[in-house]
Amino acid sequence: MTRLLSGRTAIVTGAGSGIGAAISELLASEGANLILVDRQPGGLASTAQQVAAKGVECRTIDADVSLPDAADRATSEARQWFKGLDILVNNAGIALTGTVVETLPSDWDLVFGSNVRSAYLFARAAIPHMRESGGGAIVTVASEAGLVGFTRYAAYSASKAALINLTRSMALDHASHGIRVNCVCPGSIDTPLLRAFYDAQDDPAAARLQDEIDHPLGIGRVEDIAEAVLYLVSDRSSYVTGHALVVDGGYTAR
Numbered sequence: 001m002t003r004l005l006s007g008r009t010a011i012v013t014g015a016g017s018g019i020g021a022a023i024s025e026l027l028a029s030e031g032a033n034l035i036l037v038d039r040q041p042g043g044l045a046s047t048a049q050q051v052a053a054k055g056v057e058c059r060t061i062d063a064d065v066s067l068p069d070a071a072d073r074a075t076s077e078a079r080q081w082f083k084g085l086d087i088l089v090n091n092a093g094i095a096l097t098g099t100v101v102e103t104l105p106s107d108w109d110l111v112f113g114s115n116v117r118s119a120y121l122f123a124r125a126a127i128p129h130m131r132e133s134g135g136g137a138i139v140t141v142a143s144e145a146g147l148v149g150f151t152r153y154a155a156y157s158a159s160k161a162a163l164i165n166l167t168r169s170m171a172l173d174h175a176s177h178g179i180r181v182n183c184v185c186p187g188s189i190d191t192p193l194l195r196a197f198y199d200a201q202d203d204p205a206a207a208r209l210q211d212e213i214d215h216p217l218g219i220g221r222v223e224d225i226a227e228a229v230l231y232l233v234s235d236r237s238s239y240v241t242g243h244a245l246v247v248d249g250g251y252t253a254r
Ligand code: NAI
Pocket: 013, 014, 015, 016, 017, 018, 019, 020, 037, 038, 039, 040, 043, 063, 064, 065, 066, 091, 092, 093, 094, 095, 113, 114, 141, 142, 143, 144, 185, 186, 187, 188, 189, 190, 191, 192, 193, 194
């Protein structure tokens, strides 16, 4: 059976854990060669092993995605090992809690560095390569927190809203180059990031229960987001660009 992404090359950031690991495995199952980027070498190695088991080629880059070096290295690897780049998934991100008063300027910069600057840097490095390959698809992992206000998540929710409008602007700028740009807005997905959030609450079990109640379909799985990303990077969404695909179990339907 023909795989949806046979012969294509994809960069996935934040590939060493949670949603990024699931996206990497699904894209590999559909035949994409991968460049996995993360700053956790252990997580990267584990995802690389899963990906290699799908019979595709894979390279890993241990780097901080908020610095230009990571994006330059990833796109150079694409060119050197795979002769081009077709897909970029900007997934890496961090979440720090706090109102604006509680958020230190250094923490604000950390959140915007990992979440927004990284997406800008990777898109900036990737788009010239995609143009050479005749087009491509960029998908960014935003959040339900970019669509509605979130209590004590000032920097995080602002960063995710920024990603949604960066998506729309890039979609307009690069449609004529054959590059589609979309994002997904996950709800609460069971990953180390979400578990750390619950653990930081006074009563982690109560926090999780409330989150389940707030999401009509409950807490989501990493595969739910990976499937949405696969749709947006594949030709099945060939007429979709500038879109924010909400995969939040109904959270924002209220
Ligand atoms: P996670 O913490 O399990 O995985 C994130 C990965 O990104 C980690 O491996 C981490 O090392 C990497 N990363 C973060 N900043 C980095 C940096 N500066 N340089 C290199 N690597 C970096 O988190 P999860 O849940 O898988 O999150 C993935 C994305 O999904 C994030 O952008 C997050 O904001 C978003 N998201 C997650 C939700 C959830 O409920 N889990 C909900 C909505 C959005």
